[in-house]
Amino acid sequence: MSVQHPLQGAYFDRAAHIVRELPADAGIEIAFAGRSNAGKSSALNTLAGVKALARTSKTPGRTQQMVVFNLPSGHRLIDLPGYGYAKVPETLRNHWRQQLETYLSNRHSLRGLVLIMDIRHPMRDFDREMLRFSAASELSCHVLLSKADKLSRSERARTLQQVRRDLASTPFIGTVQIFSATTRLGVEEARLAVAQLLGMDTSPAPSNPVSG
Ligand SMILES: Nc1nc2c(ncn2[C@@H]2O[C@H](COP(=O)(O)OP(=O)(O)OP(=O)(O)O)[C@@H](O)[C@H]2O)c(=O)[nH]1
C-alpha cells in the first residue's frame, strides 16, 4: 500500500523555453534550482514519488527547459535548467541566465526555491548568487545537500555544520538538510519543507477520527 504524502500525484504539464510559455502567473509554485548535475530532477522525482517524472542524466545539462509539473491540489513544481555547465553553448547559457533572472524577479506565483547542491561541492558562486537573490526577493529557500550517499555519515554531518555556519552569515531565509535521491535519505523532511513552501496544510490528519 502506498502512503499518501503532500506531493503525491504530480504530473507533467509542459516544458517552457521562455518565461512567456509558462502557465499563467496565478496560484502557487516552487522551483528546483541548482548547478548543472546537482541532482535537481532526481530530487523532484524522489519527492514526487514518481521514478521518471523529470528526466535525469549522467551528462550535465540534461534539463534544457523550465519543466512544469502540476499537483492535484493545483500547486506547481518547476524543474529549472542547471546552471554553469561549461559545454552548453554560450548563447544558450546566456539565454538561460536571462530567462532565470526574468523568472525569479517577476514571477508572482513563485513562493519558494528548493536549492539543490551536491554535498561534495556546496556553496559555489551560483548557489551564493541564488541565495542572495532569493533573500533580496524575500523568497524562502530550502537547501538540499544532495547525493549524501557519496559521503560517510561523519563527513555529511561535518558538511551540514559548515553549510549551516556559512548560511548564518549569508543573507538567507530558509532551511537546510541532507538528502539523497538514491537512498531516500531525508525524503520525508524534504517533502514537508516543500509542502510548507507551497503553503499546504501539513498538520497530520487525525489517525483515528472520532465520529458522532
Ligand atoms: N549517488 C547519487 N547520485 C545522484 C543523486 N541524485 C542524482 N544523482 C545522479 O546525478 C546525475 C545528475 O542528476 P540529475 O537529477 O539529472 O541532475 P540535474 O541537477 O537535474 O542536472 P541538469 O538537469 O543537467 O542540470 C545523475 O546521474 C543522477 O543519477 C543521489 O542522491 N545520489
Ligand SMILES: [Mg+2]
Ligand atoms: Mg535536470
